[in-house]
Amino acid sequence: MDVHVQGGPAEPFLGARDLFSTEHDLKRPVTVRVREDPDERTRVSHSDDAHRLTISRQAATSAMARELALHEYAHMHHHECGHPSHTQSTREAIYLALAGRSVEQRKLTHCYQIANHMKDVYADDIWMPVVPGDKLVPFLEASLAAAVADRPGDPPTWDRSTSSTRVRQPSEPAARLTPAADPDITAVNAAFALALCERHDLVETDHRLYDLAHAAAQDAESVDLTEFKRHFAALSPEPDESEFRKALVDVTRAYAGGGSRAAD
Template identity: 85%
Template sequence: MDVHVRGGPAEPFLGARDLFSTEHDLDRPVTVRIREDPDERTRVSHGESGHRLTISRQAATSAMARELALHEYAHMHHHEREHPSHTQSTREAIYLALAGRSVERRKLTHCYQIANHMKDVYADDVWMPVVPGDKLVPFLEASLAAAVADRPGEPPSWDRAGSPTRTRRPSEPAARLTPAADPEITAVNAAFALALCERHDLVDEGDRLYDLAHAAAQDATEIRLTEFKHHFASLSPDPDESEFRKALVDVTRAYAVSESGRAAD
């Protein structure tokens, strides 16, 4: 694997490269660009000449930097090998699922986030057998605890794997500059976190993550936590294009459409 790091510490990304290459490889070079902006979300682009990972310095120097790099390398791996989760048009599948229905904009936005969770499941299937996921559980627990504690009207927005992008400090005023996070997608994020940990045998039944997920579900009675956990945890390890499309359509309808068949309001 050919990895070039610009603008910050190279060690987490080169260390992740060395670990990743023990089991997998990338055909195209990777350029990592580290930005000073702490709000810079991790972004990956793909081209014939290579992959580009843009990440904030805060994330690149965090305790999860190596695992984050491994996760993004796994996305690149699936992209190169045309894994159905990474070639299927999310827009196409969502519109197929919701054809003829009227759906709120917030619900539609959440459907795209859920589709990204499904991609993440397959990316984590690649890197987790390479490195123990012992850092992931406390990370997910802390993220979910912050979200549950910051219910409306002061919940944080969620990033990849349920990470809150911002939490109010005690000295800050209660007024928000951004909309409050939706309890329904928070509950789905909790289901994703549980599914990910169960899929890779990272937690026991008594783990704190279950209590936190239950608390998140109580704030969103329309969301069936067990159902969404099953959607993520039961994804086929090696789906064909049709199988993955059906899974994406099913989870989209489960979230955006009520049991009566009308779009959820």
């Protein structure tokens, strides 16, 4: 694996490279660009002859830097191998799932996040057998605890002028009017965290993560925590394109398929 780091510490990314290459390889070189913007965190782009990882300095110097790098290398690996989770058009699957239905803009935005969770499941299947998950569990726990604590006293408010069935791309800014965490997607995130931990046997059933997930589920009456945990945990290790598309359509309908008006 050929990894070049620009603008920040090289050790986490080179260390991750050495670990990753014990089990897998990347044919294309990787350029890591460390940026000052704390909101950048991680962003990956691909071309026919290279991969590029852009990451914030905050993330690149954090205790999770090596694990973040391993995670992104796994995404690159799936991209090179043409894994269905990384070749299936999310936009296409969402339109297929929600055809003829009217869905809130926030729900459509969340559908992209849920699709990303499904990609993450497959990326984590690649790197998690390489290193222990002792850092990941506290990270998931802290993230979920912060989201549960940040829940609004009333349901989150969104600018209804943007509500439509046009699927907004993830790069477009949300028109949210309140800063608090959205209870619905927090509950789905909790289901993802539990599914990930159970898929890789990272926690016992009495772990605090289950209590946090239960609290998140209580704040989101329309989200069935058990159902979404099953969606993530039951993803086939080696799906074909049709199987993954069906899984993505099913989870999209489970989350946002309740509308009744015809789509625009």
